[in-house]
Amino acid sequence: MNIKITYNxxxxxxxxxxxxxxxxxxxxxxxxxxxxxDKVGDDYVLDIEVTSNRVDMASVFGIAQEAQAILPQxxxxxxxxxxxxxxxxxxxxxxxxxTHKLNIQIEDxxxxxxxxxxxxxxxxxxxAPDLIRRRLRMCGIKTISxxxxxxxxxxLSLGQPTHIFDYDKIGKKKMILRQSRRGEKITTxxxxxxxxxxxxxxxxxxxxxxxxLCGIMGGLGSxxxxxxxxxxxxxxxxxxxxxxxxxxxxxxxxxAAAYFEKGLDEERVEPALTYGVSLLKKYAxxxxxxxxxxIYPAPYKERNISIAVNxxxxxxxxxxxxxxxxxxxxxxxxxxxxxxxxxTVTPPTWRRGDIQIKEDLVEEVARxxxxxxxxxxxxxxxxxxxxxxxxxxFEIQKNIKSLLKRLGLHELMNYSMVSKEMIEGMxxxxxxxxxxxxxxxxxxxxxxxxxxxxxxxxxxENQGKRDQLKFFEIAKVYYPQKNDLPKEIYKVAIVTNSxxxxxxxxxxxxxxxxxxxxxxxxxxxxxxxxxxxxxDFIVDGGVIGSVGKLKTELQYRNGxxxxxxxxxxxxxxxIQYARTFSKFQPxxxxxxxxxxxxxxxxxxxxxxxxxxxxxxxxxxxxxxxSFKDKKTVRLFFTSTKRNLTGKEVQAELKKIKNxx
Numbered sequence: 001m002n003i004k005i006t007y008n009x010x011x012x013x014x015x016x017x018x019x020x021x022x023x024x025x026x027x028x029x030x031x032x033x034x035x036x037x038d039k040v041g042d043d044y045v046l047d048i049e050v051t052s053n054r055v056d057m058a059s060v061f062g063i064a065q066e067a068q069a070i071l072p073q074x075x076x077x078x079x080x081x082x083x084x085x086x087x088x089x090x091x092x093x094x095x096x097x098x099t100h101k102l103n104i105q106i107e108d109x110x111x112x113x114x115x116x117x118x119x120x121x122x123x124x125x126x127x128a129p130d131l132i133r134r135r136l137r138m139c140g141i142k143t144i145s146x147x148x149x150x151x152x153x154x155x156l157s158l159g160q161p162t163h164i165f166d167y168d169k170i171g172k173k174k175m176i177l178r179q180s181r182r183g184e185k186i187t188t189x190x191x192x193x194x195x196x197x198x199x200x201x202x203x204x205x206x207x208x209x210x211x212x213l214c215g216i217m218g219g220l221g222s223x224x225x226x227x228x229x230x231x232x233x234x235x236x237x238x239x240x241x242x243x244x245x246x247x248x249x250x251x252x253x254x255x256a257a258a259y260f261e262k263g264l265d266e267e268r269v270e271p272a273l274t275y276g277v278s279l280l281k282k283y284a285x286x287x288x289x290x291x292x293x294x295i296y297p298a299p300y301k302e303r304n305i306s307i308a309v310n311x312x313x314x315x316x317x318x319x320x321x322x323x324x325x326x327x328x329x330x331x332x333x334x335x336x337x338x339x340x341x342x343x344t345v346t347p348p349t350w351r352r353g354d355i356q357i358k359e360d361l362v363e364e365v366a367r368x369x370x371x372x373x374x375x376x377x378x379x380x381x382x383x384x385x386x387x388x389x390x391x392x393x394f395e396i397q398k399n400i401k402s403l404l405k406r407l408g409l410h411e412l413m414n415y416s417m418v419s420k421e422m423i424e425g426m427x428x429x430x431x432x433x434x435x436x437x438x439x440x441x442x443x444x445x446x447x448x449x450x451x452x453x454x455x456x457x458x459x460x461e462n463q464g465k466r467d468q469l470k471f472f473e474i475a476k477v478y479y480p481q482k483n484d485l486p487k488e489i490y491k492v493a494i495v496t497n498s499x500x501x502x503x504x505x506x507x508x509x510x511x512x513x514x515x516x517x518x519x520x521x522x523x524x525x526x527x528x529x530x531x532x533x534x535x536d537f538i539v540d541g542g543v544i545g546s547v548g549k550l551k552t553e554l555q556y557r558n559g560x561x562x563x564x565x566x567x568x569x570x571x572x573x574x575i576q577y578a579r580t581f582s583k584f585q586p587x588x589x590x591x592x593x594x595x596x597x598x599x600x601x602x603x604x605x606x607x608x609x610x611x612x613x614x615x616x617x618x619x620x621x622x623x624x625x626s627f628k629d630k631k632t633v634r635l636f637f638t639s640t641k642r643n644l645t646g647k648e649v650q651a652e653l654k655k656i657k658n659x660x
Contacts, residue, residue, distance in 0.1 A: 001052070001258050002035070004139040005060045005156065007044040013064035016078040018071055020044040026074050030368055031066045032057050045138050055262035056350035059159030061085075069331035069368050084158060085350075088271035088278075100167065100230065100290040103206070107178040109297045111201050112214070113237045114266040115177065116273050119167050119290035120280055121230045123147065129283055141255075147224050147231060150279045160235065160264060160272035161256040163212065167230040169222045172206025177214070186210040188217040188252070200246040201238055215243035215260035216252050230289070233280065235273045237264045267300055267349040300349050307358040309341045315362045317375055328368045329361070393490075396514065396575045397474055400492060403513045407506055409470040409494065414454035416476065417444035422453040426528055427551065434480040447478035447486060451493035452528070452566050456550070459495055459564060470496045470506075474571065490571035492545075495564060500533040500549055501623065503565040507537065507547050510569075514578035521605035524548060529566070535605055537569075539577050545569030592638040593649050596624060599660055601631040610659055611635070615652045617644060 007020045018026065023046065024034035032054070036047040050058045057066055061084060071078035100119040106112055127133065128149035136143050136152055143149050147164055155161045167173075182198030194213065196202070201214035211222040215238040224231060237260070244261035247253055273292075280286040309322045326336050326343070333348035347355040354360065366374065401411060419442060423430055433446040448454065451473050458471050472494045478486040492510075496503050511519055516539065524536040529548030536543045550564040601607045608621045617637045625632040635656065637649050 001055075001058060001262075002047060002049050003058050003156070004045055004047050005063060006040075006135055006138050007046060008042075009060050009135055009157075010046075010064055010067075013061050013081055013084075014067055014078065015081050016067065016071060016076065018067070018076045018078065020046065022074075022076065023067065023071075026070055026076065027063070027067060029372060030070045030073065030370055032063065040138055043138065052262055053354045055259060056159060056265065058259065059155075060157050062159050065333060069328060072331070073368060073370060084271045084275060085268060088274040098289075098291050101173060102170075102232070102290065102293060103172070103174040104293055104295065105174070105176045106295060107176070111179065111239050111242060112177055112295075113239070113298065114269050115236045115293070115295040116234075116269050117175075117293040118233045118273060118277065118288060119230060120233060120277070120284075120286035121167075121289040122285060122287050123229055123231050123280070124285045125224070125226050125228055126284075128153075132283075145224070145226075146284050147228070147280065150276065150283065153279070154272050154276050155255070155259070158268060158272050158275065159259065160268045161215075161259050162272060162276055163218050163234045163256075164224055165211065165218065165222045165232040165234060166224050166228045167232045168228075170205050170211065170232065171209060174206030175211075176204045176206075178202065178204065180210070184210065186213050187220045188213060189220055189223055190217065191220060192252075194250050194252065197246070197249045199242070200250075201242050213246070213250075213252070214238055216247055216250075216254050216257045231280075231286070233273060233276050235269045235276065237266050237269060240264075263353055265350040265352070266296065270294070300352070302346050303352075305345050305347070305355070305358055305361060307343055307345065307361055309343065311358070312362050312365055315359070316366050316369070317377070318369070318373070320365070320369060324369075325365055328365050332364060332368070334361075334364075392575055393571070396571070396578055399513060400474065400510065400574070403510060404472050404494070404506070407470075407509065409472045409506075412455065412458055412471050412473045413475070414451070414458070414473060415444055416448060416478065418446055418448045418453050419443045420445060422457060425552075426450070426453045426456065428453070428528070432480070434478060434486050447480075449477050449479055450568065451475060451477060451491050452495065452568060455493055455495040455566070456564060459497060459562070463562070468496070468498055470494070470498065492569040492571050492574065494567040497562050497564055500547070500565050501626065503567055504535065504547050507545065507567050507569075510574075511537070514574055515582040516574070516577045516579070517583050519544070519577075520609065523603065523606075527551075533565075539573070542573070544573035544577065588638055588640055590639055590641075590643050592619065592636050593644060593646075595635045595637065595649060595653055596632060597635060597653065597656065598630055598632045599657060600629050601633070601660075602629065604631065607633075607659065611656050614655050614659065617648070617652050618656075 020037050024037050028034050033049040034046050035049055038045045048063065056062050064080060068078050068080050100121065102117060102119065106115060125145050125147060128143060128146040132149050132153050133143045136149060139156060141152050151162045151164050180196040180198055180200040180202045184196045185193055187193045202210050203212040203214060205211050209221055211219040240261050240263040243257055247257040247261060277288065309325060312325060313319055326338060329336050329345060335346040337344040345361055417436065420430065423433060423446060428450065433449055435446050439445045455471055455473060459469050462469055474492050476488045477491050478488055481487050494503065494506060518539065520538045521535045522538055524534040524546050526534060526546050526548060528551055530551050534546065534548030537545045545568060547567040550566055553563055604623060611621060612618050617639055619636040619638050622634040623631060624634050637644055637652055
């Protein structure tokens with residue numbers, strides 16, 4: 001996530017000599033990436049990227065904490081002026097005159113790990129001070145009123161979202177925090193009516209109305225208006241998975257959700273509430289009029305991690321001193337106790353999520369010390385020789401990909417799962433496919449037994465981008481096996497919208513590239529192909545692949561239809577018959593005579609086979625052109641013993657003409 005803060009705002013928490021551009025340089029080297037610095041008036045706006053596991057940095061104070069540890073590594077003065085996480089506490093004392101009460105019920109403590117609330121009365125709704133409004137606007141947040149602006153100001157200051165209700169609009173002054181029921185509806189502050197999927201964290205008032213979609217956005221019915229006099233300041237932490245799920249299913253992506261779904265520190269709730277009270281007293285003339293409600297069923301318990309200094313030095317590869325290690329950790333908020341070479345480190349509450357083992361501590365020390373300062377030693381890893389079979393497979397795959405790309409085809413990588421519609425659209429049988437028991441989508445429901453359905457879909461999705469589309473994929477297919485994992489087989493598949501002859505030519509070029517000689521072609525009976533245009537490629541009597549025209553035309557969304565041509569080869573068969581070098585043939589010293597012949601030819605492969613059988617001098621045949629049922633072929637005649645005469649060639653040509 002990205003946040004925006006201002007330089008002058010940061011200086012309220014941090015004493016430093018670094019200017020905004022030095023902050024950008026040094027923080028980006030060792031911590032959060034400052035992507036941009038913009039000068040706005042007498043201030044600067046810092047656009048900062050915060051990694052998902054470090055939501056504690058997503059605030060002005062969070063960046064100040066990081067800067068305190070990072071800047072001294074570059075010889076720049078840096079020290080926290082104040083620490084609101086320590087200073088802003090109620091200290092367990094009762095507050096307020098208790099004239100306003102609240103009935104709170106939490107049905108499942110797992111939904112809300114800490115719930116705090118406080119009623120303030122005598123509120124005056126007006127504009128927030130210029131400083132708060134200006135800072136919020138510079139950080140991309142719309143200003144509304146002093147009360148709402150203070151809530152947003154708290155979030156950016158300390159990284160803890162808060163919410164403020166109109167206390168008088170809460171039915172029977174009751175709040176029931178529970179999971180929503182499927183189909184329940186709530187109208188949020190932005191005026192949208194949302195139908196809830198069920199299992200969402202919500203707050204219901206005493207009259208059955210939903211007043212808060214927790215962690216995402218409050219309800220419109222309990223919102224603060226110009227007439228509001230009494231407010232409820234509400235600060236809490238929620239189950240992050242629940243907030244994330246609701247945000248995704250409802251499409252409500254809010255700044256608050258971006259915080260809550262990453263998991264917030266319960267110990268930051270009280271400082272945020274305390275700071276909020278002080279701002280509301282100062283800028284909204286509010287006074288506390290209830291007890292402090294603080295429901296915290298499982299308070300945080302400290303956990304220690306032990307590590308030796310030489311262990312840190314060994315993993316980092318540098319001789320960093322114990323004193324420097326301790327200073328780095330303490331500047332980051334860790335508590336460190338040292339006994340000789342051993343350190344006992346207590347992570348701060350806001351780092352409980354990502355500091356679990358001693359290697360995490362080493363990573364923190366290395367990060368602040370500077371990865372750019374670590375020695376670069378290139379170590380050649382030990383060579384592990386793979387099996388000859390795997391080496392050969394990779395080599396053949398590389399050759400196939402290289403050839404097909406040279407021929408103008410584009411390589412694709414599809415999911416190994418396909419939908420029911422894709423299978424049935426190719427006239428394949430569902431019973432031969434392995435169905436997933438817990439699919440993430442109906443589009444990924446079955447393990448594929450062919451690469452062709454995915455490639456056909458690829459053609460459809462790329463319709464209109466160019467006239468001629470040619471794709472290929474090399475991947476596994478999966479055949480179910482009883483009481484066992486599926487059998488995995490590598491396939492090579494090609495799809496084009498050009499012509500049968502074009503695709504057959506590509507297939508023959510592939511076999512020539514792999515030096516597979518002695519292959520033949522015969523009429524195929526693959527049921528997904530048209531009977532008129534389909535052939536099998538045969539080697540040693542076995543089928544290694546098929547090429548054909550798809551039986552059904554592809555229907556596009558705009559009503560247009562397209563004829564597709566598909567090829568599928570078994571990769572292991574190609575590997576079995578492939579040769580590193582082509583079969584040696586001595587150079588024929590005698591002349592080759594070429595003759596062109598145009599005649600009706602129904603099945604080209606059969607014609608070539610019969611022509612070679614009937615003519616002893618026919619060396620090879622090339623297809624030159626075709627029109628309807630007639631084809632023009634080029635015939636190459638030669639002898640390995642002598643030069644042929646024109647009369648002999650004409651005699652051979654006559655025998656071939658008689659084949660029709």
